[in-house]
Amino acid sequence: MHPPASELLGWYDRHRRVMPWRGARDPYRIWLSEVMLQQTTVAAVEPRYRRFLDRFPDVEALAAAPWEAVAAEWAGLGYYARARNLHAAARAVVARGGFPGDEAGLRALPGIGAYTAAAVAAIAFNQPAVPVDGNVERVTARVFDVRDPLPGSRARLAVLARGFLDQALVRERPGDFAQALFDLGATLCTPRRPACALCPWNAHCAARAAGVQDSLPAKAPKAARAQRFGLHFLLRDREGRMLLRQRPPSGLLGGMAEIPGTPWRLETPWTLAEALPQAPVAAAWRLLPGTAQHGFTHMELLMRLAVAEASVAAPPGCFWLPAEEARATLPTAMRRLLALAEGGAGARDDAGANGPLLAEPASPVAPSGETTAPAARRGGRTRRTA
Numbered sequence: 174m175h176p177p178a179s180e181l182l183g184w185y186d187r188h189r190r191v192m193p194w195r196g197a198r199d200p201y202r203i204w205l206s207e208v209m210l211q212q213t214t215v216a217a218v219e220p221r222y223r224r225f226l227d228r229f230p231d232v233e234a235l236a237a238a239p240w241e242a243v244a245a246e247w248a249g250l251g252y253y254a255r256a257r258n259l260h261a262a263a264r265a266v267v268a269r270g271g272f273p274g275d276e277a278g279l280r281a282l283p284g285i286g287a288y289t290a291a292a293v294a295a296i297a298f299n300q301p302a303v304p305v306d307g308n309v310e311r312v313t314a315r316v317f318d319v320r321d322p323l324p325g326s327r328a329r330l331a332v333l334a335r336g337f338l339d340q341a342l343v344r345e346r347p348g349d350f351a352q353a354l355f356d357l358g359a360t361l362c363t364p365r366r367p368a369c370a371l372c373p374w375n376a377h378c379a380a381r382a383a384g385v386q387d388s389l390p391a392k393a394p395k396a397a398r399a400q401r402f403g404l405h406f407l408l409r410d411r412e413g414r415m416l417l418r419q420r421p422p423s424g425l426l427g428g429m430a431e432i433p434g435t436p437w438r439l440e441t442p443w444t445l446a447e448a449l450p451q452a453p454v455a456a457a458w459r460l461l462p463g464t465a466q467h468g469f470t471h472m473e474l475l476m477r478l479a480v481a482e483a484s485v486a487a488p489p490g491c492f493w494l495p496a497e498e499a500r501a502t503l504p505t506a507m508r509r510l511l512a513l514a515e516g517g518a519g520a521r522d523d524a525g526a527n528g529p530l531l532a533e534p535a536s537p538v539a540p541s542g543e544t545t546a547p548a549a550r551r552g553g554r555t556r557r558t559a
């Protein structure tokens with residue numbers, strides 16, 4: 174039996190969190206916030222969200238911008254396939270004359286999957302939809318005491334969450350109900366030690382009644398990620414500029430700038446001697462101690478860095494950029510190498526010049542929809558780390 178939505182909405186009306194995208198019915202702003210929140214925390218998203226809107230205040234401005242400008246604004250947020258999809262979807266929206274107003278129409282846009290379509294439909298268009306992210310999965314698993322582990326239980330949890338639409342109040346206030354679930358999961362029904370005493374649904378929660386709330390949702394053990402190895406070459410000239418290269422348009426970090434280097438191969442780290450034929454120019458390359466590590470969804474990338482100074486013409490495919498501009502342009506994985514060059518350990522949890530360093534997905538450009546529901550958001554976490 175589903176607990177009454179009235180109790181959750183009553184709590185939400187008193188305790189809702191204030192966020193810059195809350196209260197708006199503008200689908201562009203809601204969509205943008207949802208895409209950003211799928212990969213990083215509320216605290217990290219808020220300033221970047223405002224800055225993005227300053228630069229691209231509406232969907233027309235985003236559609237008209239060149240990809241390079243969007244990519245530069247996205248630097249440091251990780252997960253570049255989402256930025257590419259955001260850009261492509263903005264162009265599709267402008268081409269069709271506006272946002273579709275229902276879930277099915279939204280899902281037809283590049284990169285908008287079940288979760289985002291439901292969130293935008295419910296919040297911007299007041300359509301009867303229940304977006305299911307990690308917070309909602311957790312609340313649902315606990316309220317209904319679903320003990321099957323994720324990800325196998327995901328479909329069942331989505332059906333249970335959508336079951337709330339049987340209540341007239343949820344159909345009247347679908348956007349508020351969705352955001353109430355998000356807030357409950359982020360503030361009270363947290364991954365560890367949920368604050369059940371304060372929860373508006375504590376009298377209806379099956380996991381709490383059974384005393385198992387701390388262990389839900391259960392998760393299947395993760396397979397170990399493959400390791401890949403690369404060696405990159407950071408060349409600076411007399412003015413301190415950095416030599417960068419543009420990656421191919423598809424594949425990992427497709428179309429992004431990089432510090433030139435070897436391919437990322439399996440099993441064996443590169444030696445400098447082995448990698449030298451792939452250096453962008455002949456120079457007195459010096460291998461730095463340490464390794465920069467970056468996690469993608471399906472693999473762990475371990476990179477060494479060689480450095481040199483030379484003032485030469487950029488070879489084909491490469492270009493010089495002033496250091497600050499290079500730092501702002503490079504994706505997170507490459508900024509880990511800069512941390513190494515600056516004496517850091519390339520540590521995974523460092524904050525770079527543009528914000529937190531986040532794991533990025535291994536999938537290349539834009540499968541047309543999300544492959545999984547966004548799991549961790551709004552509550553100080555990154556995706557699927559709840």
Ligand code: SF4
Pocket residue numbers: 312315316361362363367368369370372373374375376378379380381386
């Ligand atoms: S009672 Fe506790 S476990 Fe159940 S929904 Fe509320 S906060 Fe979560």
